[in-house]
Amino acid sequence: MIVNTLNDNASIYINTLPFERQMNCQRCNKTAVIYQKYSNAHLCKTHFSEDVERKIKRDIRKFKMVERGNRIAVGLSGGKDSIALLYILHKIFHERPDIELIAITIDEGINGYREHTLAHAEKLAGNLGISHTINSFKEGFDITLDELTGKKEHAACTLCGVLRKNLLNRTARELGADKLAIGHNLDDESQTILMNYLRADLDRIKRMIPDTEQPGLVPRIKPLRSIPEKEVALYGFLNNLPVSTDECPYAGEALRNEIREILNNYEVKHPGTKYSLLGGFEEIAEVLHPPATKIVRCGLCGEPGSENVCKTCRLLGRVE
Numbered sequence: 001m002i003v004n005t006l007n008d009n010a011s012i013y014i015n016t017l018p019f020e021r022q023m024n025c026q027r028c029n030k031t032a033v034i035y036q037k038y039s040n041a042h043l044c045k046t047h048f049s050e051d052v053e054r055k056i057k058r059d060i061r062k063f064k065m066v067e068r069g070n071r072i073a074v075g076l077s078g079g080k081d082s083i084a085l086l087y088i089l090h091k092i093f094h095e096r097p098d099i100e101l102i103a104i105t106i107d108e109g110i111n112g113y114r115e116h117t118l119a120h121a122e123k124l125a126g127n128l129g130i131s132h133t134i135n136s137f138k139e140g141f142d143i144t145l146d147e148l149t150g151k152k153e154h155a156a157c158t159l160c161g162v163l164r165k166n167l168l169n170r171t172a173r174e175l176g177a178d179k180l181a182i183g184h185n186l187d188d189e190s191q192t193i194l195m196n197y198l199r200a201d202l203d204r205i206k207r208m209i210p211d212t213e214q215p216g217l218v219p220r221i222k223p224l225r226s227i228p229e230k231e232v233a234l235y236g237f238l239n240n241l242p243v244s245t246d247e248c249p250y251a252g253e254a255l256r257n258e259i260r261e262i263l264n265n266y267e268v269k270h271p272g273t274k275y276s277l278l279g280g281f282e283e284i285a286e287v288l289h290p291p292a293t294k295i296v297r298c299g300l301c302g303e304p305g306s307e308n309v310c311k312t313c314r315l316l317g318r319v320e
Contacts, residue, residue, distance in 0.1 A: 034234060037271035045238050052235050055226045056088055065179065065221035069098050073177035073218065075168055076103040076125065076132070078117025080243045081183030083124055084236045085224055089181065090128045104171050106164050107136035109144025113249055120242040133171060140167045141316060148316075149250070156250035159315055166303055166312045172218040180218040187229040189222065190274040191259045193281045198259075202288075209285045214295045216304030228274065 023032040025044035032042035043051060060066055074089060076082045086103055093099040103125045107114055118134070125132035137144050141163060148163075149156045172180045184192075189208075196205045213219050224232060236243035251257070267273045297303070298310035300318050305311060309318075 033238065034231070036231075038275060048231075049235060049238065052227055052231060053088060053092070056223045057092065059226055060092075060221075060223055063221070065181075065223060066093065066099060067178075070178040071100045071102065071176055072221075073172040073175060073180045074101060074103050074130075075180065075182045076105050076121045077183070078105065078119070078121035078244065079183070080233050080236050080241075081185055081188075081224060081229075083120060083241050083243055084232050084239075085181060085183040086124060086128070086130065087236075087239065087241055089223065090130065094128075101130050102175060102177065103130050103132045104168060104175070105132065105134045106167050106171075107134060107138075108160055108164060109137050109146055110248065110250070111146055113246065116246060117244055120244055123242050133175060135167055135171045137163060137167070140170070141312075143316075145250075154315060157256075160250065162311050162315055166310075169216075169218055170303060173216075177218050179221050181221050181223060183224055183232075184222045185224045185227050185229045185232050186274050186278065187260070187263070189225045190263055190277040191256055193277050194263065195256065195259050205281070205284075206288050208281070209288060214304065216295060216297065226275075226278065 023035065023042045024030065025032045025047055026042050027047045028044060030044040030046070033045050034048050035042050041051075066072060072089065072093075074082070074086045076086055086101070089101055093101065103121065105118060105121045107118060122132060122134075137148075145156065145160050145163075148159055168182075169180065192208065193205070196202075196208070227235075233243060235241075263274060263277075295304045295306065296308060298305045298313055299308050300313045301310065303310055303312065
């Protein structure tokens with residue numbers, strides 16, 4: 001039996017296969033749990049986990065994501081990506097007294113969905129002994145996402161994305177974080193790159209460049225950027241993490257879904273496409289200048305933005 005649940009970067013093997021049909025790990029000859037089509041590698045549980053962690057450590061070093069004395073805020077939604085991110089960062093840095101990890105969860109106010117992921121976030125942060133701060137749209141903006149979508153003409157994903165980034169950045173800054181780690185995986189990054197290419201949005205492409213710092217914004221880091229979404233889920237499953245694959249009820253509205261389908265279909269025919277997009281972007285990034293958009297303080301809320309009235313205030317209807 002082969003299970004393909006999230007995309008087609010890899011095939012996951014369930015250990016209930018008949019013995020004669022099981023594939024062996026190419027590194028130790030134990031039973032493989034995954035076949036990576038893009039690398040043509042069968043890996044067992046141990047070597048798969050090592051492969052995931054190796055890629056993450058490589059990117060952390062390559063892009064100087066974590067530096068001596070850093071306080072790292074981890075955006076912990078409670079979904080599979082953020083759960084794996086916090087677990088792996090703790091595993092890598094828990095013996096470093098100069099590195100501090102804190103977790104931040106944003107409760108958007110999505111009835112019937114956020115309650116479950118909040119429980120997962122609280123459980124993991126508690127088990128790891130990591131300080132955990134929960135902030136909400138209701139506290140930060142005096143309205144929940146469910147309430148807001150009933151009043152505004154904008155898509156829920158647009159509203160949620162802008163407000164969540166605003167509140168996550170504000171909370172991380174107030175907690176004195178030097179970096180803000182978010183759980184964007186390879187699928188997220190390749191989708192964003194392709195979307196920006198199709199829109200010819202050069203400024204957004206520039207803002208994706210690692211190490212880009214802008215006043216008032218806590219620098220974001222993406223340690224999972226080279227890990228396919230499916231492999232993040234498998235890593236969580238194999239390490240007994242409280243992983244939820246429940247989809248946000250508003251996710252169907254996102255334009256990103258069309259891009260995801262295009263990339264996943266292409267990945268099936270041409271394994272490694274997502275890595276190629278990421279690698280090509282990194283080549284381009286070396287010759288790009290910093291973003292042309294200047295960050296200014298919003299005249300209404302004081303938060304950083306690209307205009308005198310930030311997008312958050314405009315979406316909330318604070319100005320006509």
